[in-house]
Amino acid sequence: MKKNLLTLVLSGTIAFTCSPYVLAKNVATIQSNTDYSQLVTKRQVVDHLLDEAVKAFKSPARISHAGFTAKMPSNMEVVTNRLLEAYKLEPYRTDLLISAANAQIYNKNVDKAIELFQQALSVAPEDVDLHAYLAVWQHFKGNQAESNKHMKVLAKLNKGKASDIKHIFDTVDSVVSTPLKIKAEKGLLEDRGAIVTLGYALNPDGSMHEILIERLMTTLKLAKENPDALIILTGGVPKNNKTEGKLMADWLVGKGINPNRIIEENYATSTVGNALFSSYALARHKIKHATIISSASHVRRGQTLFEIASWQTGPQNITFDTVSYPDKPLEQLKQVSDSELLGIYRDALRTYGMWSYRSYPLESR
Structure with missing residues (x-):
């Protein structure tokens, strides 16, 4: 029963509202014939989908190479799909789109992430974090005009945040332009x-x-x-x-x-x-x-x-x-790869304090 109702809910064939007249007319029948434990509400479906997203996110399928510890791409696809299914049921939840977009960043699909960030922005056009994300990932893709457009809006909405994102750009540029070395410079560690x-x-x-x-x-x-x-x-x-x-x-x-x-x-x-x-x-x-x-x-x-x-x-x-x-x-x-640069920007935003996943119970910096 639950499985069938879950399928119906996701396919949009169950209506969750009815007129007071219809409700009053059928209340006796509902009270006498319906087992409430078998009902699946829209909220319950969303909770179920988010629980599945959390399970995929926390699954032990982890990889580690050169210090990179993250989820397997297949895990991130499951996370993304569950979040987007939940969003169809609760389309005011822009947090679900943001979380799904960041799952795609982990999946190295920046184009899809940008698409999801922009979808969220169409619902919340003055969201500071969305403009910050889009400024960063358009910059990463080399779409500087688009990045500048979001930086300009960001500066109007929150000048301090715009300054911080610029600081992140400058920090990344400085680090990736510094040659790697396997020997230490003398004297740097002598004083504290x-x-x-x-x-x-x-x-x-x-x-x-x-x-x-x-x-x-x-x-x-x-x-x-x-x-x-x-x-x-x-x-x-x-x-x-x-x-x-x-x-x-x-x-x-x-x-x-x-x-x-x-x-x-x-x-x-x-x-x-x-x-x-x-x-x-x-x-x-x-x-x-x-x-x-x-x-x-x-x-x-x-x-x-x-x-x-x-x-x-x-x-x-x-x-x-x-x-x-x-x-x-x-x-x-010698030349930083796109994959390495993506990891740098992704984790720079997390270190700065922008949470990747913000859809309870899937919350992670």
Whole structure:
């Protein structure tokens, strides 16, 4: 019965309103013959669809390469479809369109995401976030005239937000134009410096992946060259009751690094989390300069997010640079790819505070 009613609701063949006369005429029949537990309301259907979206979003189908931990594209298609089905039933819910659009960003289908953002904008033409999203993704696509159009509207609606988006553009441009390097510059960490090593997904048995060990080898060398530098180890996706932060700390201590130099950050589950949680440690210790260590194909995203996180939390005037473990030849990574740039912009917006998913119970920064 429920399944049949669910199908009817989604196909639009059930009317959810009736006149008072019809209701009064049939009330006795309804009371005597209908099992209310079998009724499926429009709200219940939407809740069911969103629950399915959450299940797809939280499914264990995760991938990890070069530090990228995200949902499989097939998962994001399920998320998008369920959100759009819910939107058909509740067309005032622009949050559902925004969440679906961001699911398509994760799916690397920027054109579809832009289409959904514009659909939402037709309902809410003065929505500040929608103009911000469209300014960023039109900029990413190289449609500068369209991006400028949304920036102009954004400046009228919220001058501060427009300034922030411009700051994000400038930060990304600066980071991606800086050449990658595998050796540290001397002297940068001498005065209140910190080394920040980004975690990498552990093996299923809780052991460290080879890539994470290579990042630690790079960290160990830099730590020995800069004995006064603080060391922040960030990563908290648990595997077999172990976290990256804890295992990294144990590894470095086993190689002779003083544990008093080390701060374990065992809560971050993404690069966004790495930046947000670690930035507070940088602020607390009034760090002047931090060197970020990660894989070469991931480190530019890491630096961008740390720049944005620290821009908001402090310390003021902190500077960053990076040292890469060359998971790929640096010559191949000299020019940032569209895929890498998409990840940089997507996570820059999240770090800045624009939630990707805002449709309860599917809520995620």
